Amino acid sequence: MKKAILVLALLGATAAGAAWALSAPTRMSAEDASALRQGDAANGELVFWAGGCASCHAASGAKGEDLLKLGGGLRLETPFGIFVAPNISSNTADGIGSWSLEDFANAMTHGTSPDGRNYYPAFPYTSYIRMSADDLGDLFAFLKTLPSVDGKAADHDLGFPFNLRRGIGLWKRLYLKPGPVISEPVTQDGLDTVLWERGRYLVEGPGHCGECHTPRDFAGGLELTRWLGGAPAQTGEGSIPDITPTDGGFGGWNAADIAYYLESGFTPEYDSVGGEMVHVQENMAKLPASDREAIAAYLKAIPPVAVQPN
Template sequence: MRRGIFLGAGIVVALGLASYWGLTEPSVGSGAEITLQPRTPDLANGLVAFNAGGCSACHAVPDQPDRLKLGGGLALRSPFGTFYAPNISPDAADGIGQWTEAEFVNSLMRGVSPRGQHLFPAFPYTSYAHARIDDVRDLFAYLKTLAPVPGKVRDHDLPFPFNIRRNVGIWKLMFFDRKPFAPDSAHSAQWNRGAYLVNSLGHCAECHSPRNFLGGIISAQRFAGGPNPEGEGWVPNITPKGLSDWSAKDVDYFLKTGQTPDGDSAGGSMVAVIKNTSQLPDADTAAIAEYVKSLPPVEGPPKPKKAEKAKAGG
């Protein structure tokens, strides 16, 4: 009797482990099915993808003025630990100099590294998955033209169990939507261009949306702002609920200059974002502005009440 119980328990455990191993296998839905036909890269388009994606905002070496020195090292704090942006310069030893084009595409669009491991979703492949493959290929070609930056970035600082990459496979099953961007024929070409940039390369929802306790974006409050994932401050609501006083021209001007309609200026991590969006073609910032202003107004999570000031002498 007891032997039968132990045998049954062992079978259940073995089946559970087998299921876990199968569901978390990086090759499942990793994008291995992507085949890349030969083509001549468009470096000008690669530059647009670079700026739209805000690559330098995270991957430029901190505390130096050259936004094209992509040696990484920026600390990205989160409720799950601290991530460190990797070196994506063409350095052969420490960057992506030895990556193939297919490995780069799989990393950006499927969240799978060249070593066949899940990438943590602090890297916004959940948005990049909606990009056009040719844009990602052009981005890779553009990155290869930049100067190599030597220097290996330290490992992420994540506590157990968040440091187990295999677990990301379960997270992907729950939150990773790989559907390609589909233009909406009910809207103009400019609106569709804005929708594409915002929801793919621009990955605006990654910062401007509240997340659940597992780190997945709360779909019903997409773009509605919320707590800064790094733990300090509040990320603004960019639906018309938060930008009710802004016109599309105001949004466009902000993306170019960082200046708000009331004369204030961008702060925090948005400063680095503006350095990228300000380099985009005028047609693209106008398209982003048109799309953002067309979003339905969504009420975001309530901001925490400020602590009452201590009374004098208290």
């Protein structure tokens, strides 16, 4: 009996040790870190709007120059609890002003804080992991030019077991993947593949469109077999639409319709953008027309959700 108890205790300790090791926060490799460079703030501004940084980190209802005051505080009410967007201003005490570029890149691509904690995936690093080293450097350079905002945001309000931040390391092992979601367009007919690849980068990477438009499984991971096929809203009520080229999605829209919608906020039926998409559309309107055209080209040449590959 004592031997059996000892064996069980050893097995339990081994399992606990393995779980602890597997849940450890990860960082970029030395090779990836060496590709980082001090960036170009002018291009970083475009990355900033593509990434929708102000939508979460500026004050609720902010307009104009206030969109560049990134003091955080937005409360995101989800099935897992309430997440609060942090201060990412240039403030050295309360924001990210004391971070290095490598600190920033580890947060963006690995969901790991400078002090070695796992970030919750309410911060969409599962998409940002696909961003290029150049864009990360450019975005960081732009953020450093923005106003310093005093004050730390409130803590997240999460119940057990979601308040066990270390467990997110195991979650990241399952869901943090750097490769593209869609490997190639479903049609090459008259398609500008360079434009399509730019659209893929924007949608799957900094634009993080899949974080809202793709359904999630029981653990909160994206169901990539239903990529962009619509999902229940993660915050608030209602649903987020299918934006694949199906009858229920963008099937009836051509690429020019999509690009114009992202620029103006008007649909082909002369309806106007609403809900949380208002912020996204306003951000996309600040990008070059070629980027909106690239997004449209990508969305028109991905698999309809009903025939999405496994």
